[in-house]
Amino acid sequence: SQQGEEDPQALSIQEGENATMNCSYKTSINNLQWYRQNSGRGLVHLILIRSNEREKHSGRLRVTLDTSKKSSSLLITASRAADTASYFCATGYSIQGAQKLVFGQGTRLTINP
Amino acid sequence: DTGVSQDPRHKITKRGQNVTFRCDPISEHNRLYWYRQTLGQGPEFLTYFQNEAQLEKSRLLSDRFSAERPKGSFSTLEIQRTEQGDSAMYLCASSAGTSLRLEEQYFGPGTRLTVT
Numbered sequence: 001s002q003q004g005e006e007d008p009q010a011l012s013i014q015e016g017e018n019a020t021m022n023c024s025y026k027t028s029i030n031n032l033q034w035y036r037q038n039s040g041r042g043l044v045h046l047i048l049i050r051s052n053e054r055e056k057h058s059g060r061l062r063v064t065l066d067t068s069k070k071s072s073s074l075l076i077t078a079s080r081a082a083d084t085a086s087y088f089c090a091t092g093y094s095i096q097g098a099q100k101l102v103f104g105q106g107t108r109l110t111i112n113p
Numbered sequence: 114d115t116g117v118s119q120d121p122r123h124k125i126t127k128r129g130q131n132v133t134f135r136c137d138p139i140s141e142h143n144r145l146y147w148y149r150q151t152l153g154q155g156p157e158f159l160t161y162f163q164n165e166a167q168l169e170k171s172r173l174l175s176d177r178f179s180a181e182r183p184k185g186s187f188s189t190l191e192i193q194r195t196e197q198g199d200s201a202m203y204l205c206a207s208s209a210g211t212s213l214r215l216e217e218q219y220f221g222p223g224t225r226l227t228v229t
Contacts, residue, residue, distance in 0.1 A: 033217070042117075042204065043156070043220040088155050092216065095161060096168035098144050098208070099216055103155030 006089060006104035014112050019076045021107040023089030024069075030092040030099055032065055034074050037086045037106070046074075046087075079111045115139060117221035119205050125227045126195055133191045134224045138207030145188050146218060147180055149173065150202040162188060163210065195228045202226075 007022045023032070031050045035043040049056045049065045049072070056063045062075040076083055086108050090101040118137045126132050138145050143164050148156035159178070161169040164185035174180075177195075182188040192199055202225050206218040 031216075035220075042222040043206075045217050045219065048217055090155075096163070098161055098163060098168070098210065100146070100158040100161060100169065101148075101156070101206075101218060102158065105153070106155050 006087075006107050008107060009105065010108045010110070012110040012112060013079060015079055015081055017079055019079050019083070019109055019111075021074045021087055021089075021109070023072045023074070023104050025072075025089075025091045025102075025104075026070065027093070029067075030094060032063075032072050033090045033092065033101065034061075034063060034072075035088045035090060035103075037088065039085075043088065076109075079109075081111050081113050083109060084111045085109060117205055117207055117219050119203075119221040119224050121224055122222060123225050123227075125229065128195055128197060128228055130195055131191065131193045132195060132226065133189055134203055134205075134226075136188045136190070136205030136221060138186070138188070138205070139209075139219055140186075142207035142209050142219075143185070144208045144210045144216075145182055146206040146208075147188070147190055148204040148206065150204060150223070151200075156204055159190075192226075195226075197228045200226055200228045 033048045034046045037043050047058045060077045065072045086106045088103045088106045090103045092099040120135045145162045147159040150156040160180050162182040177193045180190045202223040204223045205221045208218045
């Protein structure tokens with residue numbers, strides 16, 4: 001299976017603290033993307049990092065990519081209650097001129113006020 | 114609202130019945146994807162369209178599943194003779210089809226199917 005693994009499966013922290021989630025995958029990728037999903041709803045795209053990039057920032061988000069270890073991490077700084085959600089990494093694999101996303105199982109993040 | 118829309122948002126059906134879901138992608142997006150997500154799992158790829166052509170199908174898409182995108186705009190996903198194992202969230206996504214390395218997929222809110 002190409003599906004990656006995410007660690008931890010669940011994370012509970014206090015508001016204001018930083019949250020770090022990790023993702024590992026198995027084969028070469030075009031890019032890696034992180035998505036957020038609030039309970040029972042659609043996925044919201046957070047950030048995309050290309051296979052030749054090592055680090056990317058977007059607001060309070062910081063993503064790293066280590067292609068030699070086939071792993072990525074998502075750091076959310078100064079967490080807020082509104083950050084409570086499931087976070088998924090998705091690796092992009094080429095198909096017929098496009099790409100399909102292969103998602104991990106996700107990390108369920110809870111921010112306690 | 115110019116995002117991806119899906120209809121219906123929820124569908125409850127009895128085992129053995131047929132169901133059809135609709136997805137309207139972001140206008141001018143030529144690529145459309147269907148994914149399925151079961152409880153506690155990440156989404157799994159089902160199929161992909163470039164314009165009206167269905168170019169890729171997952172082995173998850175059994176013979177009871179059929180997807181169309183007749184005019185290269187909206188898409189439908191039909192499940193025939195539904196089984197309880199079909200209960201899941203069905204997600205649609207679209208993309209502009211530019212650079213593979215920069216391709217971002219935009220997801221709709223999903224259709225939650227419950228088969229009783």
